[in-house]
Amino acid sequence: MARDILKTLASEHEEVRTLFEELKKTTDRAEKTRARLLDQIEATLLPHAKWEELVFYPAFKERADRDGLQAHAEAVQEHRAVEHTVLPDLHAAGIDTPQFAGRAKVFAEFVDHHAREEEKTMFKMARKLFSGDERALLDEQYEAWKKSPACESAVAAEKARAGLKAAARSLRS
Numbered sequence: 001m002a003r004d005i006l007k008t009l010a011s012e013h014e015e016v017r018t019l020f021e022e023l024k025k026t027t028d029r030a031e032k033t034r035a036r037l038l039d040q041i042e043a044t045l046l047p048h049a050k051w052e053e054l055v056f057y058p059a060f061k062e063r064a065d066r067d068g069l070q071a072h073a074e075a076v077q078e079h080r081a082v083e084h085t086v087l088p089d090l091h092a093a094g095i096d097t098p099q100f101a102g103r104a105k106v107f108a109e110f111v112d113h114h115a116r117e118e119e120k121t122m123f124k125m126a127r128k129l130f131s132g133d134e135r136a137l138l139d140e141q142y143e144a145w146k147k148s149p150a151c152e153s154a155v156a157a158e159k160a161r162a163g164l165k166a167a168a169r170s171l172r173s
């Protein structure tokens with residue numbers, strides 16, 4: 001089967017959905033399991049989101065029509081909401097609390113909604129805007145990027161930002 005960036009991104013959405021399902025089932029006492037699952041979710045989601053922001057979204061935007069531009073703006077805004085509010089707030093909650101469970105649920109709902117929108121609108125449009133060869137090339141580039149120091153530092157910077165915001169918020173609450 002030919003490589004296709006859209007299939008790779010959609011299968012990562014699926015991976016994250018499965019992890020969120022497991023997270024939802026945890027009790028407040030399952031601190032270690034919650035921490036492990038959150039780590040796994042971030043390990044998949046953060047490189048995915050960073051690469052979308054750095055490569056896929058800009059390439060899509062260049063070729064998009066008016067509806068495509070709206071879908072692009074919506075996706076970027078959803079990434080911002082997760083980055084600036086949803087994820088830092090989750091980290092600010094004690095992992096053994098109902099606050100964590102509630103915020104994790106919102107995180108899961110946000111990501112599921114976002115992923116669904118991407119699949120239904122952006123990816124559908126992208127299938128027409130990018131040739132099979134281009135999608136295969138993007139897929140190869142994404143795989144290489146995920147193993148690169150550039151990816152590592154983008155994810156580390158993201159985690160540091162979320163951590164700082166979370167620390168500030170837990171001081172306030």
Ligand SMILES: [Fe+2]
Pocket residue numbers: 049052075079114118
């Ligand atoms: Fe996205």
Ligand SMILES: [Fe+2]
Pocket residue numbers: 009013048052115118
């Ligand atoms: Fe995505």
